[in-house]
Amino acid sequence: MLEQTNEQNNIITLEDLRPRPKEKKTFSDHFMPRLHPGILFDPEKCTGCGTCEMVCSLRNVSKIAPASASIKVLRDESRLKNFAIFCQHCRKPLCVEACPTRAIEKGEDGIVRIDKLFCVSCGLCTMACPEAAPLIDPVTAEINKCDLCEGDPLCVKYCPTGALTFTKGKRIRWIKGLRWSVQAISFLLLTVVLLGSFCSFKAGALSLSCPTGVLQNIASSGKVVLAWVLSASLILGLTILAGRFFCGWLCPFGFFLDLVDKITPKKIGLPLFLKSRMVKYGILVGAVGGSYAFGFQAFCPVCPIGSICRSYGATGTLNGANMGIVAVLGGLEVTERRVWCRYFCPVGALLALFAKIGLIKIVIGANQCKKFSCIQCAEVCPMGIIDADKLREGISPDIPMTECITCMRCIDRCPYGAAKIRFRWQKAVPGDVAL
């Protein structure tokens, strides 16, 4: 063994001689981390001209030699497609781990750089990179890797068709704090300040009603009152505009379930015969039919949203029966996340029908989650509608807006900016390959 020891007789390793820089995090970095900067590539626009290779080699070796560039254009003649291979400046770069001389480091600005002083051009970074982006120069045998031209990439500047675009890291994860505060304020308003206000609320000319309650009212009384329909239309209109925004951001019972979810992280799963998302439509039909048969609102007495809104009466005493419903359904949360909202809630079912004709949709561009292994969106989705297997295969999953509660956890969480909110008529999957 060829090794040196220090005073304490410990073997000196590279870690002692050249320790890795500690990750510095400011306060805002902690709560709103940045996406890393990078180059976006749209294969639809690329003509395979190779200008990017030329200008890149001009910077690398001061002459036009496409083989010495840090970007490589692949041209598939049989399928008439072009594609550019370049460093994506990963969030967790594998090349940094693999480099034996620790010449590669990710800077504080998110750019992954090779320090030429330490690089011995062994080529192991190419072997560790999932798309082999560090290119080996055939003449000098040096490793050419993109360093984003220190924030002003030449390839982007000279790309004649605009297939390459540069993106600076923008801050993410601010939606989380916004959603939790909106949910908490909504919870306090609906359960403490304005008692029972979600089921039906009237203040002067302004009235607001639960749409499922209104349906049951109509069924039980056999007449349609315009004021009821108008008061229900506020939430229905919101649903058409923004999906089941109510469920994710405003529903007090949903907030309660989210809180219960925080303390029950392990899920035991639900028996298969209950795992149909059609059950909630059945309950909705049953509630309306029952109201017609019995002549009173059949579902409202056991409705958990109503229960939590009416959890204590006018005298200030807790209503035992209502609290029981809330506690039992909260306990069901150990089976799956938001299990009530997923399978049983008739209010959500009615909103889902309107979300189906809504204006927005969530898209997740699977070709942007490069390594197909992060699938954080599928993990954080409270409704469990993101297909992790499809994402692993690199296929963009179809997200049913009837089930999506627009909580935007996926958008917030995606480190690659691949999950987006889009209008219904916009392109389903973004074409660019971004990280």
Next chain:
Amino acid sequence: MANGKDRIAEAKRFSGAHSCVECGRCVAVCPMAEMYTNFSIEMSPRGVIKKALTGNDIITDENIWYCTECNAGTDVCPQGVSCRDLIRDLREIAIEENVVENLKYCTRCGKQFLSIPAKNFVFERLREEPSNVLDILELCPSCRREIYMLRNT
């Protein structure tokens, strides 16, 4: 076999191995010292050159398969010996002599692109990564680029 010996002699002449003065500069900069815990003088470029010059069984020696074919030793050599070229040539001869147990082949196109010790090192460093990332490491670089292209266009 005689042909093989001639070729070894040729490889030694082309890489300038005869002018090695055993100063050990190549060992000082060799990244293998950081990569392998069992790094020894036999494995180092200086040891391989010495064995190539004096020993007979350099082709069947396991130690020629640890090198990553970097250029560090050649850069610092005062005599201009290219240990990388020597080891490359020795490996080529070894493959022709059917010594192939230390070769890593691409699982898609079948091309040989790494030696097993270097591959083990990369896998050891990335062992915490999910299995589908490690599957990608079984492919040669050009296949990886091709697959990445097929996925995204």
